[in-house]
Amino acid sequence: MSAVAEISRRRCSAGDSIMTHVRKASDRTGTVIVVFIVVLIMVELIIVTMVTSASRDHDLTVHRAFTVEAFYAAEAGVNMAVRELMEDSDEDGDGTIGSISDDSNDANDPTLGNARFLVTSTADTPFPGQRTLTSQGRSGETRREMTNVIE
Ligand SMILES: [Ca+2]
Ligand SMILES: [Ca+2]
Secondary structure, three states: OOHHHHHHHHHHHHOOOHHHHHHHHHHHHHHHHHHHHHHHHHHHHHHHHHHHHHHHHHHHHHHHHHHHHHHHHHHHHHHHHHHHHHHOOOOOOOOOOOOEOOOOOHHHOOEEOOEEEEEEEEEOOOOOOOEEEEEEEEEOOEEEEEEEEEO
8 A cells, every 4th residue: 555545544534634633733832832931931930039039038137237236336335425424534535525436537436346336425415414325326328326315
């Protein structure tokens, strides 16, 4: 039996032509490619979301670390200012007892780890006989300020 006769016999027995089989196979291949591309895009979106989320978490963690450093620096500033008041001495040499590095020069502010701080002191505030100490700690882009009133 020749090949043409075989094809003709198959066409008759299956009820459809070889071209129909070829088209069905081609449609299936096209469908598989489309599904593959859709899955690829979904996997890519998941990966991008995970990387973005991890980056955001990292940024928050760094910001929190800076905030903690700035807070402890501000607290250290208050402690130094209270010490100056208790000793009645300008120990840091900024010209005022009770203030720390309050000389309008950020470059010479004391450091605590990676943070820097300065303390301003205002006498008779908020009431006569009281003193307000305002300590500013900074680390990276973060600033923390604490205000203490001392009698
Ligand atoms: Ca001082
Ligand atoms: Ca200073």
